[in-house]
Amino acid sequence: MTERSWTKLWKAAEAARRRAYAPYSKFHVGAAIECDDGSIVSGCNVENASYGLTVCAERNAIGAMVLQGRKPKRVSIVVDHVRPVPPCGVCRQVLAEFAEMNVEVRSKTLDGQELKTTVGELLPFAFTSAFLDEAKPKTKKQR
Numbered sequence: 001m002t003e004r005s006w007t008k009l010w011k012a013a014e015a016a017r018r019r020a021y022a023p024y025s026k027f028h029v030g031a032a033i034e035c036d037d038g039s040i041v042s043g044c045n046v047e048n049a050s051y052g053l054t055v056c057a058e059r060n061a062i063g064a065m066v067l068q069g070r071k072p073k074r075v076s077i078v079v080d081h082v083r084p085v086p087p088c089g090v091c092r093q094v095l096a097e098f099a100e101m102n103v104e105v106r107s108k109t110l111d112g113q114e115l116k117t118t119v120g121e122l123l124p125f126a127f128t129s130a131f132l133d134e135a136k137p138k139t140k141k142q143r
Helices: 003-018 057-067 089-098 129-133
Strands: 029-035 040-044 072-079 104-109 114-118
Touching: 003 029, 003 040, 003 057, 003 072, 003 104, 029 057, 040 057, 057 072, 057 089, 072 089
Parallel strands: 072 104
Antiparallel strands: 029 040, 029 072, 104 114
């Protein structure tokens, strides 16, 4: 992917960031996913006074992608912070559920600093459905 091809994705993530609902942390995040069909879905973080109910921008974008029946091709995140911020652990696990490990994930600050990584680099030992599909060893009682 060329740097130029990221332009639409960055714009979508920044537009989503501006819609973030973050009255408690003041940490506004926008995410955009380019899907396998070329469409772009976005999401923003939505906080709640009961912090455990807060939903991150990345997970909101993934939910929109799933609703449209798409798969992720690449992910962009925009944050108003002094340095690029990677997805949290929960978002990494959710990304691993839907994306191939080589899907590129980029985080960018408003002043242009950028972090480039992949889903696999963010979560090298992801818990995936492969673990659920593997045969369980039989115990002595089952033999």
